[in-house]
Amino acid sequence: MGEFETTSLQMEYNRPKLDHEKLQSARATFGLGEWIVHPELNRISRGQRIVKLRPRVMDLLLVLAERPGRVVSRRDLVDTVWPGGFVADNTVTHAVQELRAALGDDSSAPSYLETVHRKGYRLVVNPVATPHSHEEPMNLGARFMLIGGGAMVVLVDGENRIGRDRDVQVFLDSVKVSRHHSRIMVNDDTALIEDLNSKNGTLLNGVTITMPTPLARGDRIRIGDVEFEFKSCGVEEKSTVAHIE
Numbered sequence: 001m002g003e004f005e006t007t008s009l010q011m012e013y014n015r016p017k018l019d020h021e022k023l024q025s026a027r028a029t030f031g032l033g034e035w036i037v038h039p040e041l042n043r044i045s046r047g048q049r050i051v052k053l054r055p056r057v058m059d060l061l062l063v064l065a066e067r068p069g070r071v072v073s074r075r076d077l078v079d080t081v082w083p084g085g086f087v088a089d090n091t092v093t094h095a096v097q098e099l100r101a102a103l104g105d106d107s108s109a110p111s112y113l114e115t116v117h118r119k120g121y122r123l124v125v126n127p128v129a130t131p132h133s134h135e136e137p138m139n140l141g142a143r144f145m146l147i148g149g150g151a152m153v154v155l156v157d158g159e160n161r162i163g164r165d166r167d168v169q170v171f172l173d174s175v176k177v178s179r180h181h182s183r184i185m186v187n188d189d190t191a192l193i194e195d196l197n198s199k200n201g202t203l204l205n206g207v208t209i210t211m212p213t214p215l216a217r218g219d220r221i222r223i224g225d226v227e228f229e230f231k232s233c234g235v236e237e238k239s240t241v242a243h244i245e
Contacts, residue, residue: 030065031128033112035103037061044102048160048169050152051102056081060095064113064123073120096121101150104173144184144191146170146221148228155191160184162223163196176200177224184215191215191230200224 027039035044042058044051053061059081064072074092082091096113099105105112114124146153153160153170162170165179172181178198185192194212195202202209203222215221219230 029130031130032061032065033103033125036130037065037127047171048154048156049171050154051150052152053102054095054098057095057098057102060092061099064121065127068123068126071116071120071122076120142233143189144186144215145231145233146228147231149226153228154233155184155186157186157188160186161196163198172223172226174224174226177226181223185212193221198223 029039030037032044035046037044039058039062042053042055044053060077063077063080077092078087081095096115100107100110100113103112107113107115110124112123112125114122116122142154142156144155146155149172156169160170161168161180161183162172162177163179163181164172164174164177168180178196178200180196181198181200182193182195182202185194191214192212193202193204193209193215195209203220204213204215205220206222215230217230217232221228221230
């Protein structure tokens, strides 16, 4: 059933569309809680972590960001994000679920996006302007990245610690990941992965590592229940790894 009782969204479209032109022009980078939103790139980033959004999901976020704290109805979202066409009953619900997953939000205790029963959705954090000089991590000269778990993680020179603790560079929200699980050391054109005595171990291409081990492009890394592919920056990002049940 989703978050609302099923109602038909096969609506007549003879009334004015809501702020659709404004939506198309509102493409400036802005801050949202711990995230930086890059509308032109259909990405959000937090530190070294980058998450891609489908264009419609980004448009949904922009509509909500235009009206922080205000409830936006499903009808308004349809008129603005999906104007002039047929929309299935669960289209909005699925887009909201995608956005929540990207933000790492919890529908039962939302930090970003709240469901208001029978009324719609509202953004509970205010967007903030970011300096024009703000750069996405991909633009900061990084040589390597991890792709998987629904996100792309840029690896910077030096230590890239991975775990469930909020102070690590690469945060993974999973109970199967230790607080300080492993680390990847980047030095010029080389990268070494090392397990930090984690509970569930760190696997490289299916084998548990016991010492610092060099990484090569295309290597598969499993940390807890999340699997990544190690890639060089500048290579087209195509994620074929996913969250493991």
